[in-house]
Amino acid sequence: MTKNYQECYEYLSEQFSEVDGYAFYKEIFPDNEVSGVKCQDFSHPSAVYLYRDKEQRIRQRKMYSDTWEQDYVKLVEKNNFTLCSGLVYRRNRNRLENAQRMNALIFDLDGVGLGELRNLFLRFGGDPARVRRLPMPTFLVLSGTGLHIYYVFQQPIDLYPNIKIQMKSLKYDLTFRMWEYKGTSQMEAIQYQSINQTFRMVGSINEKYDTPLVAFRIGKQVTLEYLNAYAKPENRVDLNRPFRPSKMTRAEAKEAYPEWYERVVVNGDKRRKQWDIAGKVHGDDPHALYHWWLRRIGEIKGGHRYFFLMCMAIYAYKCGVSKKQLCQDMQEAFEDLQMVKHENVLTEDDVKSALEAYDKEYFNFTIADIEALTDVRIERNKRNGRKQDLHLRLARGQLAILKQAGEKSQGRPVGSGTAQAKVLEWRRQNPDGRKIDCRRDTGLDPKTIRKWWSGE
Structure with missing residues (x-):
């Protein structure tokens, strides 16, 4: 048990009531379907959780309303690997494409000690117009190294395609607002997560630290309007925009995207098309x-x-x-x-x-x-509106001019073959060695080792 966990548990238990895992999920997911009864109209989408069975295999299971008490005791309580998101799904798997409603918006805040926890309570529930104020959560869960922060909705949010995108923007916005290094977290790097992210379940055990996940009731259930007030206007969720509106007429789309028009409008194939990356x-x-x-x-x-x-x-x-x-x-x-x-x-x-x-x-x-x-920056290709072929011809022409002027050289920089030689020589001496061993022996960067590992 870590010092952070012990201090946070003592702080929370003195002020707030603890909620057991069975009641915790019963409150978040009150309308799960009954086992053996299939709702063809998807009127009872259910939570889906993962657990590790006795054979150490990872299983997925629906959270049935009539068997949840027995299932919780048998499959979740004191299990060292159980995960659940805040969404309910149309089918038996917790894929985002199957997500029908959001019952709770959940955040993971790592590196929370007593000081960080106190700072959070100074910010919870304040005026959203003021700096660093945060919405009051419904529950706080001690995760082992930090907190899981639950905002349970009074009315679940229907996850239409454009609402999923908007909810992602809202979660990113509130994550940035919530995570402050040395203020609310001992971890410097902010960790953004999807709306479909799963979290260790209340009542289970964090096997890394041998600590139970404990939930405390902090506030009331919330509305979307309440959470929206704490986000920037451009990142708020508008339930009146369940689908992203088109910016052109059907006639304009037919002229601009003839292949798409033929596939979607004429043939009725509305499945997402995979990008032809290899062809480009x-x-x-x-x-x-x-x-x-x-x-x-x-x-x-x-x-x-x-x-x-x-x-x-x-x-x-x-x-x-x-x-x-x-x-x-x-x-x-x-x-x-x-x-x-x-x-x-x-x-x-x-x-x-x-x-x-x-x-x-x-x-x-x-x-x-x-x-x-x-947290990896990816540079975008800038063509200034030109087609790829024209853009590449202009770039090559500019490179040729600079080369003639002596301002640009082509080819591998001098001395760049040294790392390659080190990797190849190490592999010759250690034919059964691994990349991680090569790094320890040569001190080379992992991406450099990976680049020359096959001798290319």
Whole structure:
């Protein structure tokens, strides 16, 4: 048990009532479906939670209203691996595409000690127009290293496509407002999370610190209007905009996007189309974008290791990399990321969870989302409105002019082959060695080792 956990528990237990796990989830999800009764009209979407069974396998299960008490005692209470989000789903899996309503908006604040907890209470419930004020939460949950902050809605929010996007913006905004280094958290790097993020369940055990997850009732259930008041106007949720309105007429769309018009309007195929990334690559590597992301591993900080792996799976799906190859690469990346210092240990369960992002649901994940989750800056290609072919011809022409003027040289910088030689020589002497061992022996950066590992 950590000092932070002990002090925070004593502080909260003296002032607030503790809520047991069964009652906690019964309040958040009061309208789960009954086991054995299928609602074809999706009138009773249910919470879905993950748990580890006796054979150490990770299972997903619906939170049925009539069996929840027995299921909680048998599957969740004192289990060292149980996870649940604040959403309810139409089907048996907790994918974002299946999410129908949000019953609770949840935040994860790491590195919270007694001082940080007191600062939070100075900010909870104040005037939203004042600096650093935060909405009063419904529950606070001691997670082991910090807090899970729950805002339970009086009326669940229907997650139409555009509402999901808006809720993500609201959560990012409030996360930034909530997370202040040395004020509300001992961790410097802000950790942004999706609205579908799962959290350790109340009543289970954090196996890393052997501490139970304990919930305290802090305030009342909230409304969306209440949370909106604490966010910037551009990041607030407007329930009157469930779908993103088009900026052009159907006739204009037919002329501007003939392929889309044929597929969606004429043929009625409204499924999201996967981007043809491999077809736009200049060179012999159809998976160049995926390999570019692998080389960014050296920039990852402690609190973003899981999300690097998750985005690895996203890029693999985007680029058509096989799942078998992804699993091999992810295992190597897992070994490298274990060397990144952080108070939470990266585990094999994190790898399994990250692999779930290898799915069509994520292939239109935006650059802005990847930047927020991983804290890695991604430069955008600027073409100034020109087509790619024209843009590249102009760039090559400018490079040729600069080269003639002696201001630009092409080719590899002098001495850049030294690292390659070190890696190849180490591999010759250690044919069964791993990248992590190479790094310890040579002192080279992980992304440099990865670049030359295959001798290319």
